[in-house]
Amino acid sequence: MVRAQRENSDIELLDMARAGDNNAFGALVHRHTPRISATVIGMLGNTAAADDVGQEVFIRFFRSMDSFNGQSELSTYLIRIAINLSINELKRQKRKHTVSYDNSTFNDPEQDDSVNSPENRDLKELLEKAIQRLDIKYRKVIVLRLVIGYSTKETAKILDIPMGTVLSRLARGQKKLQVILAPYVSN
Amino acid sequence: MKRIKKLMYKSLDAPLSVREQQTLDESLSKSPKLFEDYKMALRIRKNIVPPKATFASSFEFRVMQKINSIPPGNTSGLDNVLPTYKKATVIGIATIAAILILTLILQGSFSLNSVTGLDAINTDNLTAFLAFEF
Numbered sequence: 001m002v003r004a005q006r007e008n009s010d011i012e013l014l015d016m017a018r019a020g021d022n023n024a025f026g027a028l029v030h031r032h033t034p035r036i037s038a039t040v041i042g043m044l045g046n047t048a049a050a051d052d053v054g055q056e057v058f059i060r061f062f063r064s065m066d067s068f069n070g071q072s073e074l075s076t077y078l079i080r081i082a083i084n085l086s087i088n089e090l091k092r093q094k095r096k097h098t099v100s101y102d103n104s105t106f107n108d109p110e111q112d113d114s115v116n117s118p119e120n121r122d123l124k125e126l127l128e129k130a131i132q133r134l135d136i137k138y139r140k141v142i143v144l145r146l147v148i149g150y151s152t153k154e155t156a157k158i159l160d161i162p163m164g165t166v167l168s169r170l171a172r173g174q175k176k177l178q179v180i181l182a183p184y185v186s187n
Numbered sequence: 188m189k190r191i192k193k194l195m196y197k198s199l200d201a202p203l204s205v206r207e208q209q210t211l212d213e214s215l216s217k218s219p220k221l222f223e224d225y226k227m228a229l230r231i232r233k234n235i236v237p238p239k240a241t242f243a244s245s246f247e248f249r250v251m252q253k254i255n256s257i258p259p260g261n262t263s264g265l266d267n268v269l270p271t272y273k274k275a276t277v278i279g280i281a282t283i284a285a286i287l288i289l290t291l292i293l294q295g296s297f298s299l300n301s302v303t304g305l306d307a308i309n310t311d312n313l314t315a316f317l318a319f320e321f
Contacts, residue, residue, distance in 0.1 A: 026251050029250050123234045148237065
């Protein structure tokens with residue numbers, strides 16, 4: 001049953017979930033967890049808070065799924081919730097002076113040798129941590145555009161800001177990343 | 188140099204006009220520092236990848252546990268709005284209640300005139316007010 005449901009479109013699963021089929025909602029959770037995970041961990045680091053925020057994304061969506069009108073893709077809608085909740089969490093941590101940086105180690109990505117050199121493995125880990133040090137307004141464009149891979153136009157749509165603003169924040173965000181990484185990385 | 192740097196970053200995310208591309212190419216060929224910055228920017232972009240770490244394997248189970256514990260029918264848009272405005276609503280209602288109670292104590296009445304203070308206005312008071320102020 002679950003396999004058949006996985007083949008249904010987001011809208012079909014959503015209609016079933018609205019009719020009370022929680023298994024259908026579970027299929028949506030399964031389908032969208034990878035991207036939500038990448039977004040929230042990209043914003044908050046691999047922390048317990050990221051897990052809590054991730055759960056809250058789906059719970060909030062469950063509670064408000066009747067008001068989703070299908071004007072955007074469901075994945076875009078969920079990413080928007082994820083970004084907003086991540087920002088709320090960052091602000092909460094800042095107020096409580098409990099900003100936590102991800103100090104865990106990461107597995108090496110399986111890529112070809114030219115990218116998997118020791119220098120680049122270190123750079124990947126450094127970059128993940130460096131992104132955690134960016135201001136919120138730069139972090140969210142860097143995460144959506146460069147980490148998740150949305151286009152500049154899609155990033156602007158998700159964040160509801162002009163494309164020019166996205167480009168400008170991308171430029172400044174990347175410049176800040178270079179400054180953060182400068183003591184650790186040589187060309 | 189600031190303008191050129193902006194152009195350099197722009198080239199990574201949006202198409203440049205012919206003139207902009209020419210300007211950037213010329214600057215890159217003339218400035219080793221800019222060229223090094225450009226190489227570093229490219230290297231950073233190549234190495235920014237989605238985090239290898241993901242939510243724990245029990246994540247979906249825990250989400251659905253919470254979803255399944257929500258009573259049926261609790262999925263209206265209002266449920267999403269109310270928490271947001273709950274604080275403001277409670278404060279607003281408390282303020283209105285305080286005004287009404289204060290009016291009752293001071294004026295002895297809940298009438299609209301009492302609440303708005305119009306009870307206190309009559310010709311004599313108005314004349315006195317105007318004379319005092321002006």
